[in-house]
Amino acid sequence: MAGELDTSSMGDALVILGAAGLVIPVFTRFRITPVIGFILIGIAVGPFGLGKLVFDAPWLSYVTITDPEALEPYAEFGIILLLFTIGLELSFKRLWQMRKLVFGLGALELLIIGSMLAIALAMMGQYWTGALALGFALAFSSTAIVLPISGTSSPVGRAALSMLLFEDIMIVPIIFILGAMAPNAQGEGWEGMITTLWQGGLVVAALLVIGRVALPRLFAQAARTKSPELFLAASLLVVIGASLATSVVGLSPIVGALIAGLLIAETEYHGEVEGIMEPFKGLALGIFLITVGMSIDLTTIWSNWWPILVAVVSVLTFKAFVTGSLLRMMGARRSTAAETGILMASPSETTLIVLAAASSAMLIQPGTAQFWQIVTAIGLTITPLLARLGRVIARRVEPAPELEDVDHTTPPVIIIGAGRVGRLIAQMLDAHGKPYIAIDADADLIESAKRKGYRATFGDAARGDAMTRLGVDRSPAVVLTMDEPVLAERLTRKLRKEHPDLLIVARARDTEHAAQLYRAGASHAVPETLESSLQLSEAVLVDIGVAMGPVIASIHEKRDEFRAQIEEKGALDYKPKLRTSTAES
Numbered sequence: 001m002a003g004e005l006d007t008s009s010m011g012d013a014l015v016i017l018g019a020a021g022l023v024i025p026v027f028t029r030f031r032i033t034p035v036i037g038f039i040l041i042g043i044a045v046g047p048f049g050l051g052k053l054v055f056d057a058p059w060l061s062y063v064t065i066t067d068p069e070a071l072e073p074y075a076e077f078g079i080i081l082l083l084f085t086i087g088l089e090l091s092f093k094r095l096w097q098m099r100k101l102v103f104g105l106g107a108l109e110l111l112i113i114g115s116m117l118a119i120a121l122a123m124m125g126q127y128w129t130g131a132l133a134l135g136f137a138l139a140f141s142s143t144a145i146v147l148p149i150s151g152t153s154s155p156v157g158r159a160a161l162s163m164l165l166f167e168d169i170m171i172v173p174i175i176f177i178l179g180a181m182a183p184n185a186q187g188e189g190w191e192g193m194i195t196t197l198w199q200g201g202l203v204v205a206a207l208l209v210i211g212r213v214a215l216p217r218l219f220a221q222a223a224r225t226k227s228p229e230l231f232l233a234a235s236l237l238v239v240i241g242a243s244l245a246t247s248v249v250g251l252s253p254i255v256g257a258l259i260a261g262l263l264i265a266e267t268e269y270h271g272e273v274e275g276i277m278e279p280f281k282g283l284a285l286g287i288f289l290i291t292v293g294m295s296i297d298l299t300t301i302w303s304n305w306w307p308i309l310v311a312v313v314s315v316l317t318f319k320a321f322v323t324g325s326l327l328r329m330m331g332a333r334r335s336t337a338a339e340t341g342i343l344m345a346s347p348s349e350t351t352l353i354v355l356a357a358a359s360s361a362m363l364i365q366p367g368t369a370q371f372w373q374i375v376t377a378i379g380l381t382i383t384p385l386l387a388r389l390g391r392v393i394a395r396r397v398e399p400a401p402e403l404e405d406v407d408h409t410t411p412p413v414i415i416i417g418a419g420r421v422g423r424l425i426a427q428m429l430d431a432h433g434k435p436y437i438a439i440d441a442d443a444d445l446i447e448s449a450k451r452k453g454y455r456a457t458f459g460d461a462a463r464g465d466a467m468t469r470l471g472v473d474r475s476p477a478v479v480l481t482m483d484e485p486v487l488a489e490r491l492t493r494k495l496r497k498e499h500p501d502l503l504i505v506a507r508a509r510d511t512e513h514a515a516q517l518y519r520a521g522a523s524h525a526v527p528e529t530l531e532s533s534l535q536l537s538e539a540v541l542v543d544i545g546v547a548m549g550p551v552i553a554s555i556h557e558k559r560d561e562f563r564a565q566i567e568e569k570g571a572l573d574y575k576p577k578l579r580t581s582t583a584e585s
Contacts, residue, residue: 012065015045016287023286038286039381042293049298065294075291076253078284079349081277082144083168083254084239086161087261088274088486095262098162105159105330106166109344113322114139117315126368133178133358134372138315140167140348144285145383150343154441154460155336159327160344168254171350173197175357199249204259207242211263219269228276235273238264265486274486288349289380295352296377304371311375316386320345333444335394342390346379411474412437416461416491417481418449421507425479426454437470462491477503480522485513489520496521 023037043049045064054060065071095102118135122128143164150157215238222234239260246256264270301308324341328334352373359369413429415422418440429436438456440446449456459466472478478495480488488506495504506522508514514525542548 012070015041015063015065016071016283016290034286036381036384038289039293039296039377042290043296043298044293045290046294046296048294048296065290071287071291074284075288078286078288079144080239080243080253080257081280081284082147084257084261085274085277086143086147087258087263088265088270088277092262092266098158098165101159101162102165105326106163108326109163109323110136110139110167110170112326113319116322117318126364130358130364130368133354133361133363134368136174137351137354137358138347138372138376139319140350140354141319141344142346142348142350142380142383143168144288144349145380146343146387148285149384149387150340155332155444156340156343159332159336159340163323163344167348167350168258171254171353174354178354178357178361178363195250200246200251200255203245203249203251204255207245207256207259208263211242211260212266215263216267216269219264219267219273223269223272231272232276235264235277239277270486292349292377292380295373296381297374300370301374301378308371308374308378311371312378315347315375316345316379333398335398338397339390339394342393343383343387345386346383347376349380351376410435411471411476412455414439414467414470414472414475414478415481416440416478418442418445418454418456419481419483421481421483422479423449423452423454425481439466439470462487462494467495472499472502475502477505480504480506482507483509485509485516488513489516492517492520492522 023034023041026037042065045051047065049064050060051064054064114132114136116135117138118128118131121134122131126134141160141164146160146164147157150160218234218238219231222231239257242256242260243253244256246259247253264273320341322341323344324337327337327340332340355364355369355372355376358364359366412435415425415436415438418438422438422440426436426438436455438449438454439459439461440449440456441458441460446456446458457470459470461467467478472495480491482488485508488508492504492506495502503523504521505524505526506517508517508525508527511527514527517525
């Protein structure tokens with residue numbers, strides 16, 4: 001018995017690891033997202049694919065998934081890790097800045113789409129409780145697939161993130177409401193929801209307090225050991241512990257994972273944690289996508305292709321129209337609204353959870369649930385294609401400013417970011433006769449900068465050949481001005497790897513972030529908090545009667561002192577890693 005179980009588990013592991021080893025490099029080579037590859041693998045090796053032939057050809061059991069339900073915990077863990085890494089890319093400050101989008105745009109998108117789909121389904125003959133369940137289930141969009149495609153820093157990514165965050169928050173209330181509407185609920189669902197909400201509030205508050213105190217100390221101890229294994233163990237401990245804490249009181253585990261990520265994002269160790277967790281997130285997400293593929297029965301699709309096609313097209317078109325319209329009403333560009341609407345059109349992995357809850361509560365029939373599960377699986381499969389379609393339509397609706405090749409006799413300084421800080425640097429370079437070019441992925445900023453006479457061009461410095469076309473190989477310096485710590489570190493690391501001799505000057509949020517940028521390869525990292533403190537000191541000293549000359553000299557001395565400390569801290573933290581990766585290994 002144990003031997004059979006071990007063989008089954010080993011066969012499943014072989015399929016999963018083989019899929020990851022084949023799908024990712026093959027699809028990446030042809031510039032196709034691996035999402036489609038994992039789903040196709042799931043279709044092929046699932047119970048409706050080659051799994052049907054196991055009885056006639058027993059050897060197929062070694063290359064098929066013998067127990068799809070056994071993979072579900074791993075798939076759920078992939079979603080948890082995804083939300084954790086999203087939290088790492090955010091911060092409480094940035095989340096607070098997005099509150100209007102999350103609770104404004106996000107709430108409107110979910111409520112309008114859910115209620116209007118429910119009305120349409122009720123008019124088609126579905127009982128009103130089942131129509132509500134289906135409407136809100138289909139209103140969800142896929143966090144697991146959309147965010148890796150859109151990112152979180154572009155206008156499309158920010159809009160998608162705000163809507164997806166609200167949807168993730170609303171999962172638990174919606175599932176409880178469905179339970180309360182069940183024919184045999186008798187009000188217990190409402191009582192359960194109230195209990196979960198106040199207990200969940202206490203748990204979230206406890207996580208915030210304990211996390212702010214304990215996490216810096218935990219990761220500091222792990223960092224002192226210089227052991228990647230211990231750092232990984234600490235990261236997994238935090239994300240699993242926070243997820244369990246929220247799930248115990250009835251909240252979704254992804255809420256705990258998101259909070260854990262936000263808390264670690266406030267520490268100096270978030271870059272290291274993100275790098276360590278990335279491979280595990282990708283593999284677990286691949287398992288989730290394989291389980292989605294295994295739920296697709298091609299025979300059922302073939303026999304019901306017309307109603308399924310109508311349902312898929314109707315849901316996608318309606319969601320894209322409503323989402324795009326809401327974004328336009330809130331001031332988004334036509335291109336951003338069109339691309340975001342189409343990207344957010346397909347249903348979600350959460351749709352499958354809500355459908356299961358509605359079926360368990362006897363609000364919809366099993367056959368109805370199966371039909372919409374197939375629609376959802378197809379929607380998830382074609383999400384990468386929708387993303388590509390959205391980009392094409394966005395360019396047709398409102399062509400973005402094109403990235404032009406820059407041809408200067410003297411190579412320009414490249415300023416990444418055309419906001420307030422980037423423009424001030426451009427003014428200083430211009431005042432001293434030094435050529436520059438600013439690049440930003442926000443088309444509105446670029447248009448505003450051009451109107452005011454700045455030399456700026458549209459492009460995403462983190463992707464494609466944008467920096468090459470700007471002449472980074474000849475540029476005397478690159479200046480990073482964005483107020484996004486994770487993105488700044490990634491770009492610094494990428495630029496240093498590709499251009500070892502390039503002068504890289506980076507804006508840092510504080511001294512800890514500056515040290516991280518030095519570790520990533522920055523030539524100079526300038527912390528905002530330090531410079532503002534020095535300027536305040538200069539102002540007060542001069543105004544109380546101290547001579548300007550000694551004040552300026554002391555300011556320069558203090559600046560050099562702090563900079564030396566930051567550079568030393570970055571070097572000390574970085575050198576052990578170099579030894580580990582070379583001599584010790």
